[in-house]
Amino acid sequence: xxxxxxxxxxxxxxxxxxxxxxSVSGYSISSGFYWGWIRQPPGKGLEWIGSIxxxxxxxxxxxxxxxVTISVDASENEFSLRxxxxxxxxxxxxxxxxxxxxxxWGSPGAFDIWGQGTIVTVSS
Amino acid sequence: xxxxxxxxxxxVSPGQTASITCSGHKLGDKYxxxxxxxxxxxxxxxxxxxxxxxxxIPERFSGSNSGNTATLTISGTQAMDEAxxxxxxxxxxxxxxxxxxxxxxxxx
Numbered sequence: 063x064x065x066x067x068x069x070x071x072x073x074x075x076x077x078x079x080x081x082x083x084x085s086v087s088g089y090s091i092s093s094g095f096y097w098g099w100i101r102q103p104p105g106k107g108l109e110w111i112g113s114i115x116x117x118x119x120x121x122x123x124x125x126x127x128x129x130v131t132i133s134v135d136a137s138e139n140e141f142s143l144r145x146x147x148x149x150x151x152x153x154x155x156x157x158x159x160x161x162x163x164x165x166x167w168g169s170p171g172a173f174d175i176w177g178q179g180t181i182v183t184v185s186s
Numbered sequence: 187x188x189x190x191x192x193x194x195x196x197x198v199s200p201g202q203t204a205s206i207t208c209s210g211h212k213l214g215d216k217y218x219x220x221x222x223x224x225x226x227x228x229x230x231x232x233x234x235x236x237x238x239x240x241x242x243i244p245e246r247f248s249g250s251n252s253g254n255t256a257t258l259t260i261s262g263t264q265a266m267d268e269a270x271x272x273x274x275x276x277x278x279x280x281x282x283x284x285x286x287x288x289x290x291x292x293x294x
Contacts, residue, residue: 098283108221108229108272110283124187124282157228163217163276167235171276171283172219174240176228 064089066158066177074152074184080145084158084177091139092116096161096170099132099143101154102179109154113161113170114141121170148184155179188277190286197292204260206289208273211254216275218256220249223288224269232271233258260291268293 070082084097091097098113112122114132122130126145134141145152157179163172190210198204208218218236221229231240233249236256246261256275260267273286 107288108274108285110274110285113283121281121283124280162234167217169217169276169278171274172217172231172234173221173229173274174231174234176230179228 064160064175066160066175068156068158068177068180070180070182072181072183074148074182075186076149076184077147080143080148080152080182080184082143082156082158082180082182083140084142085138085140086160087139089160091134091141092136094165096121096164097134097141098159098161098170098173100157100159100173100176101152102157103151103154110171111143111145111156113164115164150184153182153184155181188275188280188282188284190273190275190284192271192273192286192289194287195290195292197294198260198263200265200293201262204263204267204291204293206258206260206271206273206291208256208258208286209254210256210275210284213254213256213275214252216251216277218249218251219274220247220256220258221272221274222267222269223272229272263291263293265293267291 096113099111159173220233236251
């Protein structure tokens with residue numbers, strides 16, 4: 063079955079860059095869906111970061127767009143997140159997920175399979 | 187920015203019907219999704235495209251969306267349905283995927 067697994071440092075210093083990778087197994091990342099990143103600060107709700115297609119086409123959250131880059135490596139069947147100039151407000155559980163919205167009705171935002179999430183703390 | 191508003195909490199007795207609302211400007215013109223999240227777990231999609239259930243989601247979960255309100259309905263609520271529920275939609279005017287603030291469903 064389709065599985066997603068986030069990986070990356072659990073601790074990032076303020077002003078530095080947060081980098082995470084999502085490895086996809088049981089399904090080709092080049093099979094027609096977008097792939098997204100969502101985060102959840104401790105005790106709070108969900109926030110979309112962005113979604114990417116196999117071709118590299120992206121949608122980004124307007125509030126994070128200036129600091130975010132999402133990329134895809136189809137040969138490794140994985141996609142990645144980079145968030146620059148982090149602060150304590152970026153401390154969260156970061157999830158990757160398959161986004162079936164564009165394929166089904168032409169717009170992103172329908173996350174049917176999620177990774178287990180990885181906790182990232184921003185602290186010196 | 188576009189906002190989706192959910193009640194912070196809803197309570198229901200076992201076996202009864204729970205309704206969780208999600209309000210947003212002209213939400214009925216957009217497609218809504220719903221996610222269930224239990225403590226310490228990743229979210230699970232329970233409804234997409236307003237009314238559709240992903241494979242494996244029990245039939246007691248249903249959705250509707252009209253006007254400014256989307257509703258998640260759980261019929262014959264079970265103790266295992268106790269969780270946080272989030273609605274979500276795409277707003278084309280801001281090009282943003284928006285989540286509601288979440289509703290804690292208590293089954294008691």
